[in-house]
Each structure stands twice: as structure tokens, then as C-alpha cells.
Amino acid sequence: MSGPSLHKLDAHRSIHDGVVTEGRDLLNLLLKVRLEKQKDHEKHARMTAEVLIEHWETRLIAHADSEEEKFYEEKIKEKPELAVPLTMLKRDHDLFRTIIDEIKQLMNKDTITDEMVDYFKAIYVLAKIHNQHEEGYLFDNH
Ligand SMILES: [Fe+2]
Numbered sequence: 001m002s003g004p005s006l007h008k009l010d011a012h013r014s015i016h017d018g019v020v021t022e023g024r025d026l027l028n029l030l031l032k033v034r035l036e037k038q039k040d041h042e043k044h045a046r047m048t049a050e051v052l053i054e055h056w057e058t059r060l061i062a063h064a065d066s067e068e069e070k071f072y073e074e075k076i077k078e079k080p081e082l083a084v085p086l087t088m089l090k091r092d093h094d095l096f097r098t099i100i101d102e103i104k105q106l107m108n109k110d111t112i113t114d115e116m117v118d119y120f121k122a123i124y125v126l127a128k129i130h131n132q133h134e135e136g137y138l139f140d141n142h
């Protein structure tokens with residue numbers, strides 16, 4: 001997920017779109033499972049939440065880590081004026097990490113709470129906006 005593909009807009013955008021679309025689909029599944037009436041629905045909701053946490057960790061946060069490892073610095077070397085926007089984008093990455101940590105704490109409770117669902121919705125919306133801004137700053141000559 002690192003290397004040259006981060007430097008090409010089409011490839012980078014397709015990583016973004018895949019992560020956000022799959023995250024949205026899993027979130028919708030969680031919302032649906034929570035409304036189920038059969039006796040195992042709590043278990044299903046917990047399993048879906050675990051898959052969703054894993055999705056954001058292995059796809060979104062791993063992508064952010066790989067950007068911060070090298071890609072952002074290379075961009076700043078090319079264009080020093082990107083230093084401020086990239087600091088803001090790193091702050092978004094930190095918020096992704098914070099939200100996932102919060103969700104993991106909430107997983108210690110017996111049920112999947114509305115609060116946890118709010119966090120899942122928040123990371124989805126933030127990821128979507130972050131990706132648009134990142135594509136704008138890094139590839140559209142801002
Ligand atoms: Fe990013």
C-alpha cells in the first residue's frame with residue numbers, strides 16, 4: 001500500500017474510495033444487524049463491530065501510517081508550502097486513531113451502544129472529508 005501508488009492520483013484515489021465504500025457498507029450492515037429481532041442479534045452486532053474496527057485499522061490507519069512514513073515528507077520536499085496543510089492532514093490521521101481507540105474501549109461494554117455507532121459514523125465522515133482534502137492539496141496544485 002505504499003510506494004509509487006501513493007504518488008499517482010488515480011491509484012491513490014482508488015485506495016481512498018475502496019476504504020470509504022467498504023467502511024460505509026460495513027457500517028450499514030452494523031445498523032441493520034442492530035435492528036434484528038432474533039436472539040443472537042447482540043452477538044451478530046458485536047461480530048460486525050469487530051470486523052468494522054479491523055477494517056478501519058488495517059485499511060484507513062495503515063494507509064495513514066504509510067503516508068506519514070515517507071510520502072508526506074517527500075511532498076514537502078517537492079513543495080515546502082504544503083507543510084501547513086500536511087500538518088492538518090496528520091491531525092485528521094490522529095483523530096482516526098483516537099476514534100478507533102475510543103471504540104475499542106466501548107467494546108468492553110456488554111452491548112453495542114448508540115455512542116459506539118456515533119463513533120463509527122464519525123470516522124466514516126472524517127475519512128471521506130480527509131480523503132477529498134488530501135487529494136485536493138496533494139494533487140490539484142493547491
Ligand atoms: Fe491521509
Ligand SMILES: [Fe+2]
Pocket residue numbers: 012016063067134
Ligand atoms: Fe491517502
